[in-house]
Amino acid sequence: MSEAILEFTEIDGGITAPNGFRASGVYCGIRKVKKDIALITSDVPASVAAVFTLNKVLAAPVVVDKLLLKQGSGTCSAIVVNSGNANACTGEQGMKDAWEMVKATSTALQIPEAEVLISSTGVIGQYLPMDNVRQGIEQLPFLLSEEGSNDAALAIMTTDTYAKEVAVLLEVGGVPVRIGGIAKGSGMIAPNMATMLAFLSTDANVPQPLLQKTFGRLIDRSFNRISVDGDTSTNDMAVLLANGMSGAPALSEGTVDMKRFTTALEFVLVKLAKMIARDGEGATKLVEVVVSGASSESQALMAARSVANSNLVKTAIHGEDANWGRILCAVGYAGIVFDPAQVQLSLNGVPILEKNYGIVIDEAKAKDAFASENITIKINLNQGGESATFWTCDLSKEYVHINASYRS
Amino acid sequence: MSEAILEFTEIDGGITAPNGFRASGVYCGIRKVKKDIALITSDVPASVAAVFTLNKVLAAPVVVDKLLLKQGSGTCSAIVVNSGNANACTGEQGMKDAWEMVKATSTALQIPEAEVLISSTGVIGQYLPMDNVRQGIEQLPFLLSEEGSNDAALAIMTTDTYAKEVAVLLEVGGVPVRIGGIAKGSGMIAPNMATMLAFLSTDANVPQPLLQKTFGRLIDRSFNRISVDGDTSTNDMAVLLANGMSGAPALSEGTVDMKRFTTALEFVLVKLAKMIARDGEGATKLVEVVVSGASSESQALMAARSVANSNLVKTAIHGEDANWGRILCAVGYAGIVFDPAQVQLSLNGVPILEKNYGIVIDEAKAKDAFASENITIKINLNQGGESATFWTCDLSKEYVHINASYRS
Numbered sequence: 001m002s003e004a005i006l007e008f009t010e011i012d013g014g015i016t017a018p019n020g021f022r023a024s025g026v027y028c029g030i031r032k033v034k035k036d037i038a039l040i041t042s043d044v045p046a047s048v049a050a051v052f053t054l055n056k057v058l059a060a061p062v063v064v065d066k067l068l069l070k071q072g073s074g075t076c077s078a079i080v081v082n083s084g085n086a087n088a089c090t091g092e093q094g095m096k097d098a099w100e101m102v103k104a105t106s107t108a109l110q111i112p113e114a115e116v117l118i119s120s121t122g123v124i125g126q127y128l129p130m131d132n133v134r135q136g137i138e139q140l141p142f143l144l145s146e147e148g149s150n151d152a153a154l155a156i157m158t159t160d161t162y163a164k165e166v167a168v169l170l171e172v173g174g175v176p177v178r179i180g181g182i183a184k185g186s187g188m189i190a191p192n193m194a195t196m197l198a199f200l201s202t203d204a205n206v207p208q209p210l211l212q213k214t215f216g217r218l219i220d221r222s223f224n225r226i227s228v229d230g231d232t233s234t235n236d237m238a239v240l241l242a243n244g245m246s247g248a249p250a251l252s253e254g255t256v257d258m259k260r261f262t263t264a265l266e267f268v269l270v271k272l273a274k275m276i277a278r279d280g281e282g283a284t285k286l287v288e289v290v291v292s293g294a295s296s297e298s299q300a301l302m303a304a305r306s307v308a309n310s311n312l313v314k315t316a317i318h319g320e321d322a323n324w325g326r327i328l329c330a331v332g333y334a335g336i337v338f339d340p341a342q343v344q345l346s347l348n349g350v351p352i353l354e355k356n357y358g359i360v361i362d363e364a365k366a367k368d369a370f371a372s373e374n375i376t377i378k379i380n381l382n383q384g385g386e387s388a389t390f391w392t393c394d395l396s397k398e399y400v401h402i403n404a405s406y407r408s
Numbered sequence: 409m410s411e412a413i414l415e416f417t418e419i420d421g422g423i424t425a426p427n428g429f430r431a432s433g434v435y436c437g438i439r440k441v442k443k444d445i446a447l448i449t450s451d452v453p454a455s456v457a458a459v460f461t462l463n464k465v466l467a468a469p470v471v472v473d474k475l476l477l478k479q480g481s482g483t484c485s486a487i488v489v490n491s492g493n494a495n496a497c498t499g500e501q502g503m504k505d506a507w508e509m510v511k512a513t514s515t516a517l518q519i520p521e522a523e524v525l526i527s528s529t530g531v532i533g534q535y536l537p538m539d540n541v542r543q544g545i546e547q548l549p550f551l552l553s554e555e556g557s558n559d560a561a562l563a564i565m566t567t568d569t570y571a572k573e574v575a576v577l578l579e580v581g582g583v584p585v586r587i588g589g590i591a592k593g594s595g596m597i598a599p600n601m602a603t604m605l606a607f608l609s610t611d612a613n614v615p616q617p618l619l620q621k622t623f624g625r626l627i628d629r630s631f632n633r634i635s636v637d638g639d640t641s642t643n644d645m646a647v648l649l650a651n652g653m654s655g656a657p658a659l660s661e662g663t664v665d666m667k668r669f670t671t672a673l674e675f676v677l678v679k680l681a682k683m684i685a686r687d688g689e690g691a692t693k694l695v696e697v698v699v700s701g702a703s704s705e706s707q708a709l710m711a712a713r714s715v716a717n718s719n720l721v722k723t724a725i726h727g728e729d730a731n732w733g734r735i736l737c738a739v740g741y742a743g744i745v746f747d748p749a750q751v752q753l754s755l756n757g758v759p760i761l762e763k764n765y766g767i768v769i770d771e772a773k774a775k776d777a778f779a780s781e782n783i784t785i786k787i788n789l790n791q792g793g794e795s796a797t798f799w800t801c802d803l804s805k806e807y808v809h810i811n812a813s814y815r816s
Contacts, residue, residue, distance in 0.1 A: 054741070055737060055740040055741045056739075056740040056741070056744075056745075056746065056748060057736050057737055057739065057740030057748045058748075086733070088733060088737070089733050089736050089737075089748070089761070089765055089767075090765060090767075091749070091764055091765025091766070091767075092764070092765075094765070123731070123733065124731075124732075124733020124734065124736070124737060125732060125733035125736075125761075125767060234733075234736075234737050234740060311719070315808050318808065323531070323532075324532075324533060325494070325496060325497050325531065325532020325533035325642075326532065328465050328497050328532070328533075328642075329463060329465055329496070329497075329532060329642050331464075331465070332463040332464040332465030332642060333462070333463045333464070336464075337464075338464065340464060340465040340466075340497070341499070353497070353533075356499055356500070357497055357498060357499025357500075357502070358499070359497075359498075359499075359533060395808060396808055397805035397808045397809065400723050400726065400803060400804055400805045400808060
């Protein structure tokens with residue numbers, strides 16, 4: 001298959017780039033200052049795919065969404081999202097509040113409750129200020145716009161320092177189709193859905209089962225391969241809505257069109273995931289850990305995750321100190337089978353370690369390479385032909401500062 | 409069995425408290441300023457028990473020690489330890505240097521090589537400055553003293569802020585017996601032996617197989633239950649020498665004397681382990697995580713470890729912010745089976761959460777409790793009768809500062 005066939009182009013517009021999607025974001029008083037509640041809608045019921053946190057402690061909105069999806073018909077028209085309060089560990093009151101968010105959205109948009117999904121992010125263990133939430137939900141429909149992606153992206157942010165939006169344009173059956181998305185981090189980010197919210201839209205026509213299958217698989221290759229601090233949150237979710245409003249023919253498994261759509265969707269998810277890693281709390285650098293030469297993809301992933309989660313590696317990168325021994329050490333406790341004497345290491349293309357512990361580091365070059373905002377650690381295990389990539393950020397004093405007083 | 413039978417008294421003297429043990433520490437030039445090489449000797453060959461890191465990347469001294477113990481007769485008379493350089497990831501040269509440390513010690517003390525153990529801690533991936541090491545090993549025997557514990561404890565320190573020494577006095581068969589020890593942390597500390605070195609001595613008479621069995625079991629309940637940053641190092645080891653010079657009768661399994669010895673040894677190990685956790689890099693508080701009401705000890709331990717390793721919990725404690733949702737969240741991703749609605753939480757005796765998400769926190773009281781240097785987090789899962797305790801420290805900006813420029 002030629003590259004051209006899988007082609008797509010990056011465009012502006014985020015989650016409202018696809019036809020028939022609108023969004024809005026507003027301040028309702030949950031947080032002290034910034035926009036704190038967002039609405040995303042599809043003009044027609046869209047096929048919905050969703051992935052939720054694996055944390056055993058589920059926030060109320062996650063519990064409610066799972067029920068809604070189970071009882072629904074596989075479609076969704078509106079997602080309402082608040083920041084500043086996670087509505088997690090809030091017991092019966094939290095469940096009541098979550099259901100009220102669903103009802104209020106249903107009433108405000110005049111759509112069935114089964115067409116609504118809700119999401120919350122922020123402090124755990126505090127009740128939602130429902131007067132404010134209600135007020136927000138009443139205002140949001142009046143502000144909906146086809147250019148509303150940025151407002152929504154801003155409203156879902158917690159400690160994020162910038163809004164995260166991506167969109168692409170591709171063709172399906174010769175018809176232009178768009179995929180868009182917004183996401184938020186930025187602490188408590190770890191594989192298997194951390195405090196990470198991602199909302200995706202497309203005007204492609206994708207049957208729900210195929211949408212869910214594809215989305216789940218791609219989440220494993222994107223959002224489940226980033227980590228800021230190894231903490232998996234109670235609230236994470238990623239939702240993809242496909243409303244078919246491009247007018248393109250329905251996608252089906254195994255076709256070139258579906259491959260092109262999958263490639264473009266993976267690009268959007270990975271780009272949003274990398275944005276989250278780069279914008280980790282207090283982060284100054286995006287770190288890409290590439291493990292190759294593994295005997296299996298899962299072994300490669302275990303090694304890459306172990307390096308990406310090492311506080312010692314992350315602080316060394318923050319200090320621009322090529323303390324590569326910590327990298328090899330983190331591979332050593334990753335739980336994989338390998339021969340340390342076969343490992344080769346490089347940092348941003350600068351060779352550090354060759355086989356048989358051949359230390360070839362040029363400290364000056366390594367220091368220069370480390371000055372970059374983008375750090376790629378390549379680890380060749382020389383044990384086989386499989387590889388995996390994982391993204392993280394450096395660990396700074398600012399991370400501690402942010403998290404030592406998050407609630408105040 | 410009455411408490412009195414298991415009685416012991418804490419005494420001064422550290423690793424040289426037991427009869428027949430001497431130690432010394434000196435500066436030989438591996439580090440920039442402080443003492444960097446230590447020697448611990450027993451006047452007669454002592455039964456030896458040892459536990460090593462589980463990291464797949466083994467430092468040269470660990471490889472050499474494992475060989476020495478395998479080929480030896482279960483006794484050891486001298487341990488030489490350097491700080492400032494881990495002699496890890498150093499390939500053939502590192503192995504050559506490690507063997508030379510053994511030979512130099514053997515020559516200096518005129519004892520067989522099989523009676524020597526070596527240990528290194530510090531930067532990974534740099535060759536030992538062997539001229540300095542040789543010089544140090546030649547000087548150390550002349551400085552040996554029965555009051556040398558503190559010199560040795562100082563010489564094995566890396567980023568530790570204080571020397572860690574413990575000793576106890578007990579009776580075996582009516583004869584006074586002593587157990588002593590020194591240890592060092594203080595980054596890269598995680599369960600299963602992190603950059604953690606611990607050397608223990610006793611003048612009890614303990615057959616080697618019983619010594620190893622007891623020591624291994626107690627390590628699992630002490631050093632394997634502390635974490636500073638979740639990184640397991642390449643160099644960790646704990647060694648216990650028993651030289652019998654108290655003149656007390658030999659210990660045997662299942663006796664009251666052996667129970668008393670085990671209780672006292674566990675006290676020494678746990679106290680050293682807690683000292684390491686408290687002195688974690690940049691730490692300002694010792695944090696004890698007690699999980700009770702678990703269906704098994706291993707489930708309790710998984711939950712306690714997950715909370716203790718959470719950067720978000722550790723930064724909140726540093727900021728004296730009772731952000732308890734992060735604690736429950738960390739239990740949620742610990743991989744254990746439990747019902748979150750059954751969990752009860754308290755912080756230094758202040759109730760925070762009751763069953764069914766009953767949020768009972770008194771923020772003012774919680775803030776006061778958090779001002780303490782010793783924080784105890786109690787988590788009752790209410791799923792069964794098993795429990796486990798794990799120790800860690802808070803995560804501060806100073807941790808980042810230390811580790812961002814460790815090599816410079």
